[in-house]
Amino acid sequence: MWGPHNQGQRTVTCIACGSSVGRSEAREYDKYGDRWDRDGKEFEHLCKGCYRDLCHQPREELEGLLVEINAGSHPQAEFLSWYCALVEERYGSVSERERER
Incomplete structure:
Protein backbone atom coordinates (compact mmCIF):
# COMPACT_ATOMS: atom_id res chain seq x y z
CA MET A 1 0.00 0.00 0.00
CA LEU A 54 -8.15 26.47 -11.44
CA CYS A 55 -9.15 25.80 -15.01
CA HIS A 56 -9.01 22.03 -15.38
CA GLN A 57 -8.94 22.00 -19.18
CA PRO A 58 -6.32 19.87 -20.97
CA ARG A 59 -3.02 21.64 -21.66
CA GLU A 60 -1.03 19.12 -23.69
CA GLU A 61 -0.09 21.59 -26.43
CA LEU A 62 0.23 24.71 -24.28
CA GLU A 63 4.01 25.01 -24.38
CA GLY A 64 4.09 24.70 -28.17
CA LEU A 65 1.44 27.41 -28.52
CA LEU A 66 3.37 29.75 -26.23
CA VAL A 67 6.57 29.23 -28.21
CA GLU A 68 4.74 29.73 -31.50
CA ILE A 69 3.45 33.16 -30.51
CA ASN A 70 6.70 34.19 -28.77
CA ALA A 71 5.18 34.49 -25.30
CA GLY A 72 7.02 36.96 -23.11
CA SER A 73 8.25 39.15 -25.95
CA HIS A 74 5.09 41.19 -26.59
CA PRO A 75 2.88 43.44 -24.46
CA GLN A 76 0.33 41.47 -22.45
CA ALA A 77 -2.72 42.73 -24.37
CA GLU A 78 -1.13 41.81 -27.72
CA PHE A 79 -0.06 38.39 -26.45
CA LEU A 80 -3.53 37.62 -25.09
CA SER A 81 -5.16 38.66 -28.32
CA TRP A 82 -2.90 36.37 -30.37
CA TYR A 83 -3.22 33.53 -27.91
CA CYS A 84 -7.02 33.67 -27.76
CA ALA A 85 -7.31 33.89 -31.56
CA LEU A 86 -4.96 30.93 -32.06
CA VAL A 87 -6.73 28.76 -29.48
CA GLU A 88 -10.15 29.53 -30.94
CA GLU A 89 -8.89 28.86 -34.47
CA ARG A 90 -7.49 25.46 -33.53
CA TYR A 91 -9.90 24.23 -30.88
CA GLY A 92 -13.05 26.29 -31.21
CA SER A 93 -14.46 28.65 -28.64
CA VAL A 94 -14.95 27.65 -25.03
CA SER A 95 -18.70 28.25 -25.38
CA GLU A 96 -18.83 25.77 -28.31
CA ARG A 97 -17.08 23.10 -26.23
CA GLU A 98 -19.38 23.73 -23.26
CA ARG A 99 -22.45 23.18 -25.49
CA GLU A 100 -21.00 19.85 -26.68
CA ARG A 101 -20.92 18.46 -23.14
Whole structure:
Protein backbone atom coordinates (compact mmCIF):
# COMPACT_ATOMS: atom_id res chain seq x y z
CA MET A 1 0.00 0.00 0.00
CA TRP A 2 1.13 3.56 -0.62
CA GLY A 3 2.41 5.52 2.35
CA PRO A 4 2.39 9.26 2.83
CA HIS A 5 4.23 11.02 0.00
CA ASN A 6 6.04 13.52 2.20
CA GLN A 7 6.45 11.86 5.54
CA GLY A 8 7.11 14.38 8.27
CA GLN A 9 5.81 17.30 6.20
CA ARG A 10 2.52 18.17 7.85
CA THR A 11 1.96 21.64 6.38
CA VAL A 12 2.48 22.93 2.88
CA THR A 13 2.32 26.37 1.31
CA CYS A 14 -0.22 27.11 -1.40
CA ILE A 15 1.63 28.37 -4.48
CA ALA A 16 -1.33 30.56 -5.46
CA CYS A 17 -2.26 32.40 -2.27
CA GLY A 18 0.66 31.68 0.07
CA SER A 19 -1.46 30.13 2.82
CA SER A 20 0.05 27.43 5.00
CA VAL A 21 -2.37 24.52 5.19
CA GLY A 22 -2.25 20.96 6.41
CA ARG A 23 -1.11 18.51 3.76
CA SER A 24 -4.48 16.74 3.97
CA GLU A 25 -6.16 20.08 3.19
CA ALA A 26 -4.11 20.64 0.01
CA ARG A 27 -3.97 19.28 -3.51
CA GLU A 28 -0.79 18.37 -5.38
CA TYR A 29 0.06 20.48 -8.40
CA ASP A 30 2.35 19.22 -11.15
CA LYS A 31 3.26 21.94 -13.63
CA TYR A 32 3.76 19.26 -16.28
CA GLY A 33 0.18 18.03 -15.88
CA ASP A 34 1.17 14.46 -15.02
CA ARG A 35 0.93 13.97 -11.28
CA TRP A 36 0.74 10.19 -11.68
CA ASP A 37 4.34 9.94 -12.91
CA ARG A 38 6.00 10.53 -9.55
CA ASP A 39 9.63 9.52 -10.24
CA GLY A 40 12.08 12.23 -9.26
CA LYS A 41 9.44 14.91 -8.74
CA GLU A 42 8.77 17.29 -5.90
CA PHE A 43 5.22 18.52 -6.06
CA GLU A 44 3.95 21.97 -5.25
CA HIS A 45 0.61 22.37 -3.51
CA LEU A 46 -2.59 24.36 -3.73
CA CYS A 47 -5.10 24.87 -0.94
CA LYS A 48 -8.51 23.41 -1.80
CA GLY A 49 -10.02 26.83 -2.51
CA CYS A 50 -7.33 27.78 -5.02
CA TYR A 51 -7.45 24.30 -6.57
CA ARG A 52 -11.21 24.67 -7.20
CA ASP A 53 -10.56 28.02 -8.91
CA LEU A 54 -8.15 26.47 -11.44
CA CYS A 55 -9.15 25.80 -15.01
CA HIS A 56 -9.01 22.03 -15.38
CA GLN A 57 -8.94 22.00 -19.18
CA PRO A 58 -6.32 19.87 -20.97
CA ARG A 59 -3.02 21.64 -21.66
CA GLU A 60 -1.03 19.12 -23.69
CA GLU A 61 -0.09 21.59 -26.43
CA LEU A 62 0.23 24.71 -24.28
CA GLU A 63 4.01 25.01 -24.38
CA GLY A 64 4.09 24.70 -28.17
CA LEU A 65 1.44 27.41 -28.52
CA LEU A 66 3.37 29.75 -26.23
CA VAL A 67 6.57 29.23 -28.21
CA GLU A 68 4.74 29.73 -31.50
CA ILE A 69 3.45 33.16 -30.51
CA ASN A 70 6.70 34.19 -28.77
CA ALA A 71 5.18 34.49 -25.30
CA GLY A 72 7.02 36.96 -23.11
CA SER A 73 8.25 39.15 -25.95
CA HIS A 74 5.09 41.19 -26.59
CA PRO A 75 2.88 43.44 -24.46
CA GLN A 76 0.33 41.47 -22.45
CA ALA A 77 -2.72 42.73 -24.37
CA GLU A 78 -1.13 41.81 -27.72
CA PHE A 79 -0.06 38.39 -26.45
CA LEU A 80 -3.53 37.62 -25.09
CA SER A 81 -5.16 38.66 -28.32
CA TRP A 82 -2.90 36.37 -30.37
CA TYR A 83 -3.22 33.53 -27.91
CA CYS A 84 -7.02 33.67 -27.76
CA ALA A 85 -7.31 33.89 -31.56
CA LEU A 86 -4.96 30.93 -32.06
CA VAL A 87 -6.73 28.76 -29.48
CA GLU A 88 -10.15 29.53 -30.94
CA GLU A 89 -8.89 28.86 -34.47
CA ARG A 90 -7.49 25.46 -33.53
CA TYR A 91 -9.90 24.23 -30.88
CA GLY A 92 -13.05 26.29 -31.21
CA SER A 93 -14.46 28.65 -28.64
CA VAL A 94 -14.95 27.65 -25.03
CA SER A 95 -18.70 28.25 -25.38
CA GLU A 96 -18.83 25.77 -28.31
CA ARG A 97 -17.08 23.10 -26.23
CA GLU A 98 -19.38 23.73 -23.26
CA ARG A 99 -22.45 23.18 -25.49
CA GLU A 100 -21.00 19.85 -26.68
CA ARG A 101 -20.92 18.46 -23.14
